[in-house]
Amino acid sequence: MRRKLYLNYLYVVPALGFVLIFVYFPILMNFFNSLFSMSSYSDSKTFVGLDNYVRIFNDPIFYTAIKNNFLYAAFSLLFQVGLGLFLAILLEGRYVGKRIGTFFRNVLFIPSIISIPAVALLWYFIYNPQIGLLNGILDTVGMGAFKTAWLSNPKTAIYSVIAMSQWQYTGYIMILLVVAIQKIPRELYESAEIDGANEFQKAVHITIPSIRSMLVVTTIITVIGSFKLFSEIYIMTGGGPYNTTQVLGTYMYRSAFLFDEMGFGSAVAVIIFVITFLISIFQLKTFSRD
Amino acid sequence: MARKQLRIINKIWINAFFWLLMLLIIYPLFWMIQNSLKTSTELFINSFTFPEVAQFHNYTDAWNMGFSSFFLNSVLVTVVSVAFTVLFAALCAYALARLELRFRKVILYLIIGGLLLSPQSALISLYRIFDALNIYNTYLAMIVPYIAFRIPFSVFLMYGYFKEFPSDLEDAARIDGCSTSKIFFRIVMPISRPIIAATAIVSAIFTWNEFLFALVFIESEELVTIPVGLSRFRDALQTNWTGMMAGIVIASLPMIIAFLLMSKAFIRGLTAGSVKG
Numbered sequence: 001m002r003r004k005l006y007l008n009y010l011y012v013v014p015a016l017g018f019v020l021i022f023v024y025f026p027i028l029m030n031f032f033n034s035l036f037s038m039s040s041y042s043d044s045k046t047f048v049g050l051d052n053y054v055r056i057f058n059d060p061i062f063y064t065a066i067k068n069n070f071l072y073a074a075f076s077l078l079f080q081v082g083l084g085l086f087l088a089i090l091l092e093g094r095y096v097g098k099r100i101g102t103f104f105r106n107v108l109f110i111p112s113i114i115s116i117p118a119v120a121l122l123w124y125f126i127y128n129p130q131i132g133l134l135n136g137i138l139d140t141v142g143m144g145a146f147k148t149a150w151l152s153n154p155k156t157a158i159y160s161v162i163a164m165s166q167w168q169y170t171g172y173i174m175i176l177l178v179v180a181i182q183k184i185p186r187e188l189y190e191s192a193e194i195d196g197a198n199e200f201q202k203a204v205h206i207t208i209p210s211i212r213s214m215l216v217v218t219t220i221i222t223v224i225g226s227f228k229l230f231s232e233i234y235i236m237t238g239g240g241p242y243n244t245t246q247v248l249g250t251y252m253y254r255s256a257f258l259f260d261e262m263g264f265g266s267a268v269a270v271i272i273f274v275i276t277f278l279i280s281i282f283q284l285k286t287f288s289r290d
Numbered sequence: 291m292a293r294k295q296l297r298i299i300n301k302i303w304i305n306a307f308f309w310l311l312m313l314l315i316i317y318p319l320f321w322m323i324q325n326s327l328k329t330s331t332e333l334f335i336n337s338f339t340f341p342e343v344a345q346f347h348n349y350t351d352a353w354n355m356g357f358s359s360f361f362l363n364s365v366l367v368t369v370v371s372v373a374f375t376v377l378f379a380a381l382c383a384y385a386l387a388r389l390e391l392r393f394r395k396v397i398l399y400l401i402i403g404g405l406l407l408s409p410q411s412a413l414i415s416l417y418r419i420f421d422a423l424n425i426y427n428t429y430l431a432m433i434v435p436y437i438a439f440r441i442p443f444s445v446f447l448m449y450g451y452f453k454e455f456p457s458d459l460e461d462a463a464r465i466d467g468c469s470t471s472k473i474f475f476r477i478v479m480p481i482s483r484p485i486i487a488a489t490a491i492v493s494a495i496f497t498w499n500e501f502l503f504a505l506v507f508i509e510s511e512e513l514v515t516i517p518v519g520l521s522r523f524r525d526a527l528q529t530n531w532t533g534m535m536a537g538i539v540i541a542s543l544p545m546i547i548a549f550l551l552m553s554k555a556f557i558r559g560l561t562a563g564s565v566k567g
Contacts, residue, residue: 005392007470011385012397014378015441019404022438026415027407033415040421087311095297095304104308106553107315113549113556114542115499117517121524121538122322125531131337133321167314172560179561199300228408231501235521249410249502256414257506266414273411280406 027273034267039260052267062268065246068158072165072247073226079166080173080222081215087170088177089203105178108171116168120235123164127151127236151237154244161236161245169225173218180214181207213286220283227275248272326535333532348536352523355533357540359512360519367429367515368497371436375493376486378437379444384474386445387452388460398449404442409435409502417506431507432515436500440493447492447559451485452478488559491552495560498545516541 034052036045056062087108091101111119126133127150135147150160188206197205208215230249233239239246239254246254248268256265325333326348328341353361385391386398416435420426425434455478463473479486501517508514514522520541524534549556 005390008385008389008391011381011389011474012391015382015401015445016397018378018434018438019401019441022416022419022435023404023407023412023442024400026412026419029415029419030411033418040418087308090304090308093304095301096308100305100308104312106550107312109557110319110546110549111315113495113545115501115517115520115545117499117501117520118538118541121520121534122318124524125322125325125535126318131333131531133318133337136338167318171315175557176561179557224408228410230410231517234501234505235524252410252413253506256417262414262418269411269414272408276408276411277406280408284402284406 030266030269030273033263034270036263038262040262041260045263048263052264055264056267056271061243061246061251064243065248065251068245068247069227069229071158072162072229073223075162076165076169076222076226077219080170081218083166084170084173084218085177085208085215087174088181089207091174091178092181092207093199093203095199105171105175109175110171111168112172114168116231117235119164119168120232123160123167124151124236127160152241154241157237157241158245161232164236165232169222173222176218177211177214180211184210216286217283220279220286224276224279224283227272227279248275322535323539326532326539328532330530330532345532348532349540352533352536352540356511356519356523356526357516357537360514360516361540363429363513363519364498364515367432367436368494370429371433371440371497372490372493374433374437375440375444376490379441379489380448380479380482380486381474382441383445383448384452384478387449387455388457389470401442401445402449404439405446409439413502413506416503420507426507427509427513429513432500432504435503435507436493436497440496444489444493447489448482448485451482455481484555484558487555491548491555492559495545 035047035049037048037051038045090096091105096104125131129135129147129149129152132150134150138144138147148156150156184207188210189202192202192206227248229247230253233245233247233250234253237245239250248271252265252268252272255261255268321337324340325337327344327346328348329345332339332341382401386394386401391397412435417426420431420434425431459477459481460473463477468476498515499517500515501521504515504518505521508518511522520537523537
């Protein structure tokens, strides 16, 4: 029996080993490294205490970055969760036929399975001031006055990137909500119909309360996603113009790999870690409640 | 009568609204394909027209200028990462759900807890670790962290499944003298195909599309996967925009085709987990 128990651990070892060594350990090391000044080309490390953090909190670009992450989160909540919910309710309602509904659903989902770099590059072309789709359409509908170089105009750059993500991910969040709606027992609706409830009342009094936990989950993954933001910005603007589109991810990348300030970058990584960790705890709590 | 009219009006505007959204999703994709088949001059004159003659050589050019190797690298990295992720996660989830283990709870929490940790906060340390281990700029520098970061989620998915698995078959096999490993590989794995497929698909989407690790841990052009290849391609090609459009199409098509062929399995995997990118 003892021998058998020992063998059981062999099942767990590969997975646990990978997670401990390549997930937990680097993150712990990161906390430690954030207290040093160091570069990738030399082994020398200088202990600087909380200096890196002090520098971060005195850097205006850090505040631009974190503000952009929050802006991203706000718009993503509005479109991906808000509009996504609206679309999900319509798709599962009585006004959209079943087969055409599946078609709508699948098409809306497609952008989310294309890689972010591919979508970002496509939108980089769409926003191009000379050949771009957007300026072309504005011209066609007689709104040429609004034409601009979307990604190099500091006023429009971050919103242009945000808009691309809404295009890409609203369908994904919508599908999560559609699946939750499909699990609601039909009887709930039938008895409401007997009481004379209309579509709007059914949505407010039955659908939304019944999928509350999925709404919490989608809210949280949307917010976490906004703080993990990197590739979109890296490809479309590189953080520019004039750092107006920096987010925490690109701010960290820039410090560590462009300016070779590994300690400073680690401190930024710690801040990203703390924010995403706190939000994730929230998520796990909601998951385990169900 | 009024009620019926209202219903028809609702039906019309809601369906019109969805068709408008279809246009919003499909037209940019169509625009991309259209321009990927043009000559550069045609694109610069007007990006809305059809190509005079479809320039399929844009695709072969993109393929020959690097996409063939990006593509093979992506396939290799994805297949190896997904295979090991699924295997390790299945073994682990099975043991946690069905076998006698001391510290079962601790191990479970440690692994699922990995879900809370974002890849970005491990990036710089991993870079230094891989440098020290001499696997920086090798396939392993992608495969290893992809496996590590996909395991928590995969265990989470499979654990729930194995937990609910009826034990009759296992018991019968045990009475017949089957070893645990035989039960796992001959009985449990084959029956668990749906959850394995779902886990594999979610991991494959992640690995195929992953950008940050591939960007930082790989230097050589020959090892680069599609997402990073695409971004390097842009810097290298500068104004060959039609070729780049072809590149984006090549990068996006495999996942879209896979989705159209297996939309049910895709949706099952992605909704069971609710984790984005």
